[in-house]
Amino acid sequence: MQFDFNSDYPGLNATTVSQALPLEALSHDPIPFPDAQEISCARITTRVFNPTHSAVTTVQNVLVRTGARSLRDDASVSSNMSSDSSSSDESMKVEDQPIRHSAVTSVKNAYWLQRTIREAIYGRVLLAVVLKRRPPELSAADGAEWEVTADHCAVKEMSWQHIRREKDRLAEDPIKEVSSMQYLKLFFAEYQRASGRTVTQLDSTVMESFQVMRETNVMMPLDLLTDELNMYSIMPYCDGGELFERLDLNERFSEDEARYWMDQVLNGLETLQHAGICHRDMSLENLLVHQNGALIIDMGMCLMIPFQDTATQTAMAAFNNMSSNRSNLFHVANKQFLTGRSRPRLLIRPQGTCGKWMYMSPEIYKNSEPFDGFAVDMWAAGVILFLMLTGFPPWERACATDERFHYMTAGYLVQMLTEWNIGLSGDAMDLLQRMLFLDPKDRLSLDQVKAHPWMTNGQRSQPQGLRR
Known part of the structure; x- marks a missing residue:
């Protein structure tokens, strides 16, 4: 797989890396979530x-x-x-x-x-x-x-x-949070139906919800x-607290344990991407642990990705009627099931600076140009991985005045970690660099991160309890 550019960036592919379409031609406001039904x-x-x-x-x-x-x-x-x-x-x-x-x-x-x-x-x-x-x-x-x-x-x-x-x-936004969670649960039920599996009902029990969450690594509402x-x-209720607390008590994770947790972070982001959702506030604090599994929580800043096709907006209007047309949102002609990873998406027009400073991508920090929702979440995943592997943050804020941010995102991350003698493998440092480039078109996509040698060739170490 090619690792020199973001293979999933809107309007960008291997033959047009240097000829991407203008940002404004690829941008749109986010799609509103369907009204929550409480x-x-x-x-x-x-x-x-x-x-x-x-x-x-x-x-x-x-x-x-x-x-x-x-x-x-x-x-x-x-x-x-x-x-x-x-x-x-x-x-x-x-x-x-x-x-x-x-x-x-x-x-x-x-x-x-x-x-x-x-x-x-x-x-x-x-x-x-x-x-x-x-x-x-x-x-x-x-x-x-x-x-x-x-x-x-x-x-x-x-x-x-x-x-x-x-x-x-x-x-x-608490209204957006509950609306997005209901939408996500309904989406996953339709996804199960399209896959020929047993459908999890909206009024599922705690045990049924945990079964769904083990598969999706995203918190689902009861x-x-x-x-x-x-x-x-x-x-x-998750019994393991925040993943941040585990890292804080252990100081840092081994590469095998970090890879174990990273599998779950990436699976949770893949769930959100299938549903066409950008989280915008990914962090260790927003990962809850239950029975050694990580769940993405706190959807109050999330956005629904705009897509190039108009069928999505039309289906959303039908969805808001909360009638039998619900599945129109996810199906088109010939009963083909559509996910956020199977149709071309647009960039999102600036929506304000939000999230935690440490995890915030430079494009969200600047809030001046359209951004790719998926690339924003993958940036935060890179910061999460950095914290897990080193035990300390890469920088305070994603701005040029932060010296470590300036050098790491310019391509000197491997050099800096090597000089600090952190003890990371070459593959681990290479993956971190490729997830944390300044230009989102240079960062790795979700599929590229999953295919990176550090993810594919290493062992997984399931945590056996906290080391105090």
């Missing part, structure tokens, strides 16, 4: 049966579905409340929406909120226990409608008030709920 919920106190202790207890803070309505309706309802209100929660409540009896009785799961895991930009992330509905005869006997399961989930609680106040001021105060994005 379910209205209530936060209740209820009786719960714990099979471990064979006991029934009354518990608070249980999220349970009560019906269905659209995010846009919730946003408009929320907008009637003053963003500067200092009222109590009780005074902020709006009139209850009609509850659909069929929706309530068909609900199989509820979520018992436990404790805060971490703070988030628009709220917080909570640990929750998944509850399952008990048979009517058991519920009638002891009054416990729900039963504790062994499954846990993470609930990202986002304040509607905070969303209204900060959404247009910050690069991270549920999306809302009440008059908060939106709740519900995801399976």
Whole structure:
């Protein structure tokens, strides 16, 4: 395979490396994600049966579905409340929406909120226990409608008030995040169907979601709920923390262990590329670990790639109707399944400087010219690999005033690492250099990175626990 230029860059190929089309001729605004479809919920106190202790207890803070309505309706309802209100929660409540009896009785799961895991930009992330509905005869006997399961989930609680106040001021968009995650899960279900495999339903269980995530290396949602105060994005709980924490405790990874993690990072990026998504905030902090597998999270800055064909935009309009035409987004004539890696894409017009400084590509930092969404994520993957192999960042910011950035991206990365006596193999340093060239047309694409000798010829070392 050719490694001298980015074989996947829009408008660029082996015969036109020096004759690429003008940027403006290849650029477009990103495609909007389909509207998210969330379910209205209530936060209740209820009786719960714990099979471990064979006991029934009354518990608070249980999220349970009560019906269905659209995010846009919730946003408009929320907008009637003053963003500067200092009222109590009780005074902020709006009139209850009609509850659909069929929706309530068909609900199989509820979520018992436990404790805060971490703070988030628009709220917080909570640990929750998944509850399952008990048979009517058991519920009638002891009054416990729900039963504790062994499954846990993470609930990202986002304040509607905070969303209204900060959404247009910050690069991270919570509405885009939940919309993109629902879109990604629907896309993967269609991808499974086109491949003749068992389709993972949108209302999948925690175990089913983890099976999907092991295949995709991307976090998939379990549920999306809302009440008059908060939106709740519900995801399976990952028990291994951030990959950044593992690296921090181990100082650096061996090449074999870095290659193990890199396989999963690249597979996750391939999933996003198939779905036509640019993450824009790839980092070690946005890689969660579960059972020694890495999952890409935090889609609040992601973009949907624009494509040269107009069929995508037409299908997106049909998709937004949320009718039986959903699959039109992924299929064209002759039932051919299309992914973001099987049709020509366009560059994205500047969308603002965003992401973490260390991982940010120079084109995102400058925010002055159209950029390739896939190349931006591959740049961040190069920084992730550099951190894993060396234990320290390559630079502080992707700008010419940063001396290490200036020299490394100009082709002197191998020379600098050699002089510092880091102890990396020649193939590892060569791959880093080719992923971190200043010009995105010179950087390796996803397929080229996967085909690089360092990826194809080396061993994988599965982590056996943290070295403290």
